[in-house]
Structures are given as C-alpha cells and as structure tokens.
Amino acid sequence: MDRYRVEGMSCAACSAHVDKAVRRLPFVADVRVDLLGGSMRVETKDGKPHAGEIEAAVDHAGYRAISGKPNLAAQPVKREKEPLRVRFWISLIFLAPLMLVGMGQMLGLPMPAFLRMDEYPMTNALLQLMLATPVLVINRAYFIKGLKTLVKRAPNMDSLIAVGSGASFLYGLVIILQMSMAQGARLHELAGNLYFESAVMILTLVTLGRSLEARAKGRTTEAIGKLMALAPDTVSVVRDGQENVIPIEQLHIGDVVRIRPGERIPVDGILLDGDISVDESHITGESLPADKHKGDTLVAGSLNPAFTFLMEATRVGEDTTLQKIIRLVSEAGASKAPIARLADRIAGVFVPIVMGIAMVTFAVWMIAGEGFSFALSMAITVLVISCPCALGLATPVAIMVGTGVGALHGLLFRNGEALETLHRVKNIVFDKTGTLTEGRMRVHTVVPVEGVTERELLHTAVSLEAGSEHPLAKAVAAYGIEQGVQPVDIKDFKATAGFGLSAELGGEAALAGKPEWLE
Numbered sequence: 001m002d003r004y005r006v007e008g009m010s011c012a013a014c015s016a017h018v019d020k021a022v023r024r025l026p027f028v029a030d031v032r033v034d035l036l037g038g039s040m041r042v043e044t045k046d047g048k049p050h051a052g053e054i055e056a057a058v059d060h061a062g063y064r065a066i067s068g069k070p071n072l073a074a075q076p077v078k079r080e081k082e083p084l085r086v087r088f089w090i091s092l093i094f095l096a097p098l099m100l101v102g103m104g105q106m107l108g109l110p111m112p113a114f115l116r117m118d119e120y121p122m123t124n125a126l127l128q129l130m131l132a133t134p135v136l137v138i139n140r141a142y143f144i145k146g147l148k149t150l151v152k153r154a155p156n157m158d159s160l161i162a163v164g165s166g167a168s169f170l171y172g173l174v175i176i177l178q179m180s181m182a183q184g185a186r187l188h189e190l191a192g193n194l195y196f197e198s199a200v201m202i203l204t205l206v207t208l209g210r211s212l213e214a215r216a217k218g219r220t221t222e223a224i225g226k227l228m229a230l231a232p233d234t235v236s237v238v239r240d241g242q243e244n245v246i247p248i249e250q251l252h253i254g255d256v257v258r259i260r261p262g263e264r265i266p267v268d269g270i271l272l273d274g275d276i277s278v279d280e281s282h283i284t285g286e287s288l289p290a291d292k293h294k295g296d297t298l299v300a301g302s303l304n305p306a307f308t309f310l311m312e313a314t315r316v317g318e319d320t321t322l323q324k325i326i327r328l329v330s331e332a333g334a335s336k337a338p339i340a341r342l343a344d345r346i347a348g349v350f351v352p353i354v355m356g357i358a359m360v361t362f363a364v365w366m367i368a369g370e371g372f373s374f375a376l377s378m379a380i381t382v383l384v385i386s387c388p389c390a391l392g393l394a395t396p397v398a399i400m401v402g403t404g405v406g407a408l409h410g411l412l413f414r415n416g417e418a419l420e421t422l423h424r425v426k427n428i429v430f431d432k433t434g435t436l437t438e439g440r441m442r443v444h445t446v447v448p449v450e451g452v453t454e455r456e457l458l459h460t461a462v463s464l465e466a467g468s469e470h471p472l473a474k475a476v477a478a479y480g481i482e483q484g485v486q487p488v489d490i491k492d493f494k495a496t497a498g499f500g501l502s503a504e505l506g507g508e509a510a511l512a513g514k515p516e517w518l519e
C-alpha cells in the first residue's frame with residue numbers, strides 16, 4: 001500500500017469525504033484513512049502509485065494529500081497541540097470580559113454605568129463587537145476549512161462551527177447597524193438581541209475540545225516514539241577494514257556492524273564472533289538477557305549491556321523486526337473496529353442532516369410567528385450542540401489511546417477489532433512465566449555446601465557479581481548488601497557470556513556460573 005500524509009482533517013466527516021473521494025478512482029482497490037494520525041494508505045489494482053491522481057482527488061475534496069511515508073513518531077498532533085492551546089487561552093481571555101459585558105447585567109452582577117446595557121446600549125454593543133472580533137480572527141481556520149468544504153459540497157464539523165458562530169456574529173453586526181438608526185425603546189430592544197458571546201463561546205469550547213483531543217493523541221504517539229528510540233540514529237560500520245560512523249539509513253544488507261557496550265543493536269542480523277548476552281525484553285518480554293553464540297540471530301532494538309562484537313546486517317530499514325512492530329502499533333491504532341465502521345457511516349451523513357435540521361428549525365419558528373431573531377437563535381442552537389461530533393471522534397480516539405497505552409506496557413494489538421472484542425475474554429493462557437514477573441530478579445534462598453558457611457558463600461558471590469551488569473549478578477549483589485556483606489577487590493575479572501564469571505579472590509581462583517561450565 002502507498003502511504004500519504006493528509007492535511008486538513010478535523011473530524012470523522014473529513015475522513016469519510018477523503019475516503020469517498022479516493023475510493024471513486026477506478027484504479028483504487030482499497031483505502032484506509034487514519035483521522036487521528038493524519039495519514040492515508042491506498043492500495044491500487046495495478047500496483048502502481050498513481051500519486052498525482054490521488055493527490056488531485058483529495059485536493060478536490062477540500063484537503064491536501066502528500067505522498068511518502070509519514071513519520072510515525074511525529075504525528076501531526078505534535079504540530080497542532082501547541083497552537084490549539086494558545087488559541088484557547090487567547091479566546092478565553094476575550095470571552096471572560098465579553099460574558100461580563102453581554103450577560104453581567106442579566107445575571108445581576110455589579111457593573112459600571114458605562115457598561116450597562118440599559119444606560120449605554122450602543123457603547124455596550126460596540127464593546128462586545130471589539131471583544132468578539134479578535135477571537136474570530138485567531139480561530140479563522142474553522143471558517144476557512146468549513147466554508148471551503150461547504151462550497152465543495154462536503155461539509156464537516158468545521159462547517160457547522162463556521163455557520164453557527166458566523167451566523168451569530170453577522171447577525172450581531174446587523175443589529176448594531178439597526179441600533180445606529182434607532183432611538184428610545186427600540187434601541188434597548190435591539191440591544192437585547194446581540195449574540196456575540198454565543199459566537200465566541202462556540203469557538204472557545206470547540207478549541208478547548210480539540211486541544212484536549214490533541215493532548216490525548218499526543219500521549220499515544222509517545223508509545224510509537226519510544227519504540228522508534230530503540231533503534232539508534234547512527235551505526236559503526238566496518239567496510240574494507242575501515243570503521244566509519246554512518247546514518248542508519250545508509251546501512252545495507254551484508255554490512256558488518258560493530259556494537260559496543262551500552263549500545264542498542266540497530267538492525268536485524270547474525271552474530272559473527274564470540275559469545276554474548278543481549279536484552280531482548282522489548283520483543284520477548286523476558287527480563288533475563290538472551291545468550292547468543294556465533295551464527296545466532298540478533299534483533300533490532302536489543303540492548304547490548306557489556307560486550308563488543310561484530311554482526312552482519314540481514315534486515316535493514318522497514319524490514320527489521322522493530323520497524324514491523326512500530327508499523328503494527330500504528331496500523332492497529334488506525335484500524336477500524338466494527339463500532340468504528342458504524343460511526344464512520346453515520347458521520348458521513350451527520351453534518352448534512354444537522355444542517356438540514358437547523359434550516360427546518362428556522363423555518364418552523366418563522367412560520368410560527370416567533371420572529372427572525374428567535375428563529376435564528378434556535379437554528380444556531382441546533383448547530384452548536386451538534387458541533388463536537390462525539391460519535392465520530394470518541395471511537396477512534398479510544399482505539400488509538402488503547403493501543404498506545406498497551407504498547408507502553410509491552411502489549412501489542414493486531415488491530416482495533418481485537419481490542420474491541422477483548423472485553424469478552426474469560427481466560428488468558430500464557431506460554432511462559434518470565435513475562436508475568438516484575439522483571440527484576442531477587443535472591444530467595446541461599447544453600448551452601450557442607451564445609452562452607454552462608455556468610456562465606458555470600459562474601460565470595462557478592463565480590464564476584466559486583467562487577468557484572470547481568471540481572472542475576474545485580475540480584476546477588478543487592479542481597480549481599482541487604483545482609484551486610486560488602487564486596488572486596490578482585491583481580492583478573494572475566495565474564496564469559498552465557499556461562500559465568502571468573503576472578504582471583506584472596507589469591508585463589510573463584511568462579512560463579514552454570515554448573516556445566518564450572519565442571
């Protein structure tokens with residue numbers, strides 16, 4: 001499947017329009033639009049990309065598609081979270097005094113005479129206009145996107161926001177013009193029909209909602225970012241006897257890579273020399289390091305605690321096990337669960353239906369003789385209460401957050417459907433016990449042989465294990481310290497990966513390790 005980054009999507013109706021626009025193309029076999037990730041994957045019948053035609057179709061629908069592989073760790077939410085938060089706080093700063101000026105007198109709040117609507121209605125109206133205008137300007141994106149999609153006959157949530165708040169603001173301007181030509185009781189009557197606070201309230205609340213939504217999505221992308229951080233940006237490659245540090249993107253299959261203590265294995269490969277132990281817990285869940293010998297397979301992202309060795313790259317780029325896990329997490333968050341597919345079908349017709357209901361509401365109240373102002377306020381109310389589109393947003397957000405939090409805890413979901421059906425699970429069967437531990441080893445019992453005291457055994461063991469980074473060694477050293485046993489200096493320390501330790505302690509050889517190695 002070819003991948004695209006899609007800009008301009010803000011709701012389920014947006015993703016539905018993009019999906020429909022691309023699916024109409026005769027050469028398209030399948031389309032998967034990820035609203036929360038701002039991306040799209042397209043499978044064509046002939047296997048060719050057709051990037052130009054696909055981008056043109058998305059552009060005609062009112063959005064923008066850019067071909068290429070989106071950065072899974074830097075989703076668009078990172079770019080939109082900060083501007084949304086700034087826009088919300090600026091909107092709130094103007095909304096607070098606007099509510100005081102427009103509604104304070106109705107609520108019985110103490111107000112200076114020059115702000116009172118009954119004494120200086122024109123001053124009050126102009127002040128409301130001055131406070132509302134900056135909020136509409138900084139939130140102009142809603143109007144640009146909403147009206148653009150409306151013109152293209154593909155309305156979305158931004159269209160509802162633009163029509164609802166725009167109608168309130170424009171109606172307020174008309175009232176101010178009428179007030180400038182009115183006097184007496186008529187002037188005060190008109191002053192009570194201003195809806196500037198409604199326009200600003202709509203924009204402020206929607207911006208708050210989208211800021212919180214972006215924050216939730218941002219937390220989820222941290223899971224993917226942490227997975228990607230397991231692979232280093234650069235590697236030490238040995239070519240023609242020379243060692244050079246190169247970007248990981250320039251590594252090829254067959255290259256020989258040198259891995260030093262504390263580094264992570266950059267790509268999948270095979271061990272060329274020696275015996276080592278590596279931490280593969282990000283793949284297997286096992287807390288104990290895996291012993292590796294010459295010719296064994298190494299997995300990208302594994303941690304090399306204490307060895308220097310050479311490996312040959314066998315899988316690079318998108319083909320490594322780590323990249324496949326990252327892709328699995330991303331695709332699971334973007335996948336459609338059965339309930340999400342239902343929500344998408346409803347969201348596709350949601351906006352037109354709501355706008356139709358608003359127009360019917362306006363017409364009914366006008367026919368009932370309630371007047372233009374009342375009828376307009378009722379129509380705007382229908383638009384305002386429909387703006388959040390919880391049905392279309394809550395389901396994909398829940399799936400994305402669920403898969404992301406699972407990834408942070410080492411649980412990978414293949415798709416959204418697996419996550420949705422998980423609540424019906426009655427029993428879980430595990431094929432290994434290591435994944436059910438805290439991941440930290442500890443000493444349970446000390447059993448010395450005849451002729452050796454427990455204290456003597458601990459003294460030797462702690463002195464040997466204090467110099468090792470192995471989880472078993474750390475457990476022994478920690479237990480010894482708890483028992484008041486301090487390690488002493490040793491000589492000729494040597495760690496044999498996968499087998500044990502040896503050193504000179506008090507002038508004698510001391511060994512700690514597997515029984516077969518000790519023999």
